Amino acid sequence: MPGTTMMTSRSIERTVTFKNDFKLRGYKKTLPAGVYQTETEEVLLEGSITPAYRRYQTTVHLPPERPGTEEYLTLSPGEFDAAILRDQARVQAQIQVGEARIAMACEQQSRRKTRNEADQLAIKAGEDEGMLWMTETPDRPHPFGFEEFTSKVTPEAD
Secondary structure (H helix, E strand, O other): OOOOOOOOEEEEEEEEEEOOOEOOOOOOOOEOOEEEEEEEEEEEOOOOOOOOEEEEEEEEEEOOOOOOOOEEEEEOHHHHHHHHHHHHHHHHHHHHHHHHHHHHHHHHHHHHHHHHHHHHHHHHHHHHOOOOOOOOOOOOOOOOOHHHHOOOOOOOOO
């Protein structure tokens, strides 16, 4: 159409949060977990009936090493997407490990409770059958009257 100009490229900005430290190809240092601003450049694909774009490059705004400085890293969008996926996989693995630890702790607590209940039932059954027992509960006296068997030392009179 006359007088219409078609945009041949566009830029998409987004904020990405990494939950873990990560590495990017082309950058020698490990980057800290945190929030990163990115800008992805896309170019229009020629010959398409409807407008279609191909991602061309992604620029990541890196945390400054010194106050007042800015540092950027430009890489392929696929490499940046791979870093995001690695971070998400690590987060998912951490969640699964945490859930497994919780499940193990619940299982151990359940076993302790079951053992305690079994012990209490055995004691009760023993009491019902006239078996001897000992308790650590201070409000129940010992059935053997242990205090009667303690020896007392009395001073000798001259």
